Amino acid sequence: MMAVATLLTSATSCIKEIDPQTSYATVEQVGNAPGVLDNAVNAITATMCGHFPLEGNNGRLRDMGYPSLIIQRDVMGQDVVYPYLNWFSAQYTCQTLGPSYIYCQFPWSYYYKWIKSCNEVISMAGENPDAKQMPAAGIALAWRAFFYMDLARLYASKPYAVDKNAETVPYVAAGASVASLSNNPRATNEQIWGYILDDLDKAEKYLEGYTRTDKTGPDKSVVYGLKARAYLEMENWSEAKKYAKLAQAGYTVMTQDEYIDRETGFNTPNDAWMLCMQYKADDPAILENDADTSWGSNMCIEMDPKKSGCGYAANYGQPFLIDRHLYETIPATDCRKKCYVDFAIDNLPSSAAKIEALAAYSDHPDWILNTGTVIEGYKKVGGLELKFRTAGGEAGRANQYVGFVVAVPLMRVEEMYLIEAEAAGMLDQSEGIQLLTAFGKMRDSNYEYGTHGSDAYYNGSTGQFRNEVWWQRRVEFWGEGLATFDIKRLQKGIIRSYAGTNHVDGYQWNVESTPQWMNFCIVQTETNYNTACTNNPDPIAPEGNSAPYVW
Secondary structure, three states: OOOOOOOOOHHHHOOOOOOOOOOOOHHHHHHHHHOOHHHHHHHHHOOOOOOOOOOOOOOOOOOOOOOHHHHHHHHOOOOEEEEOOOOOOHHHHOOOOOOOOOHHHHHHHHHHHHHHHHHHHHHHOOOOOEEEEEEHHHHHHHHHHHHHHHHHHHHHOOOOOOOOOOOOEOOOOOOOOOHHHHOOOOEEHHHHHHHHHHHHHHHHHOOOOOOOOOOOOOOOOHHHHHHHHHHHHHOOHHHHHHHHHOOOOOOOOOOOHHOOOOOOOOOOOOOOEEEEOOOOOOOOOHHHHOOOHHHHHHOOOOOOOOOOOOOOOOOOOOEEEEEEHHHHHHHOOOOHHHHHHOOOHHHHOOHHHHHHHHHOOOOOOHHHHHHHHHHOOOOOOOOOEEOOOOOOOOHHOOOOHHHHHOOEEEEEHHHHHHHHHHHHHHOOHHHHHHHHHHHHHHOOOOOOOOOOOOOOOOOOOOOHHHHHHHHHHHHHHOOOOOOHHHHHHOOOOOOOOOOOOOOOOOOOEEEOOHHHHHHOOOOHHHHHHOOOOOOOOOOOOOOOOOOOOOO
16 A cells, blocks of 8 residues: 555656756656656556456456456345356355455455555646646546545445444555554545545546546546545535536437447447446457456357357356346336346247247347356356447457457446436435436336335335435446445345345345445455554355345
8 A cells, every 4th residue: 555656667767857866766757757647647547457456367357457346346235146156256145255365355455556556646746736747647636536435435334424434444645654554544434535525626627628538537527427426425415416417518328229239238438438447459368368357258148159168157157147126127118128138038948949039139149048058056048138248249259359358337427317316306306306207218218207116125214216216226237336335325235035036045135234244344464564444344144045025
């Protein structure tokens, strides 16, 4: 977590002037050197995808950067089912998540490595960056806010709106001394969200007039989106509504055809995507280990089993499924239902009949049947997802080195529409219902408010309106890493045990309150060396299946 800017040896050749009193370049000199600041900005996200940031092992699927964190968060709840327990089984089964296990090391090391890179850029740019340095500083501040926002939501035992004094994580500022890191207590919710908003205020100022070349880095619209997320978490409804609306400018909601497009569905940035990651053909995660240590290997199931034969999801029997109950709550007229294979197909009498039915989802229905039948212990196709499509058309489906070179969304404008609706509804429920209904009809022309929030399971402190918003978020952003954040924010439980469940036997849990395992533990090495840092309790998994819930 060392936050002091360190100059790489390769950068010294760019320095125009060296202080004669020292043998090293000052931070100010580094910031003014041609190209160095830009390189430092690029370094912030260099290992977010396509690399192996922690273990450096191309055979360990868990070590694939931010895409791994998306999966880890989503399998902790109920909406994403993991039928073959392997790389992400610890999170799905709540096993070995205590501070002495490596699963604690991944998020901790990832986030603080990226924050350190942000701090280096911020230090280089200085307290008052000039016009040329402002975009770099703004990008670093926006990313730092993004990372701390994740950390705050993952490690806080209670959300901001419930307890402002709940502890989150130690905050490391740019220029922090090494000595200070050994006595750095966890910031409270109030403190860390204050830091986050301070960063975003500066980023908004510094990114004024900045035009980015692609969506793998933030601009001012993304800063607005991050502010909307922050104020939603803090339940500052007027500000959440304001910034969610501002963030929408220049973007359009995905059409129904775009949502289910067999070639570009959720693998290519479009006019709805605000921020994303992009794999590159020369990334280690693509070139090494048959490209299996990648997001595409996990999420793209359309890979030719004869020409490629690769992919954990497509051919190794380890895909992710949608929770059966969530699937069944999606009306047939909702375009998003077409992203998931109908469970009824498993009841068809022959493989030929199943392949015929699967043609509604893929140009290669026989591959989809193969994907389901090789899942050990499941051997079905019901619930398979085709939201995240293989890239590169037929060439990509035959060659994982092309097919897995995909983009991964981090923020879409649809989230801003739903934040605006939720915030508006908490100020004036009639307006919120109007906005939510308008959004729902973009996905289902038959949508009517009041059909997804009245079940006893959803009732509770949030009430029907917010449950309706939550349902939309669960369906809209399935597999995009928002599930755990929403469960914690809304103080929801999870339901995996019910008649017809497709969750794994032994882990069909019903938990009425927010699961303890969603409060991440801080890795033990941090608390060993940072004497002021406390920790969350070791998570304890429920014992055996719960009695089936009756909907």
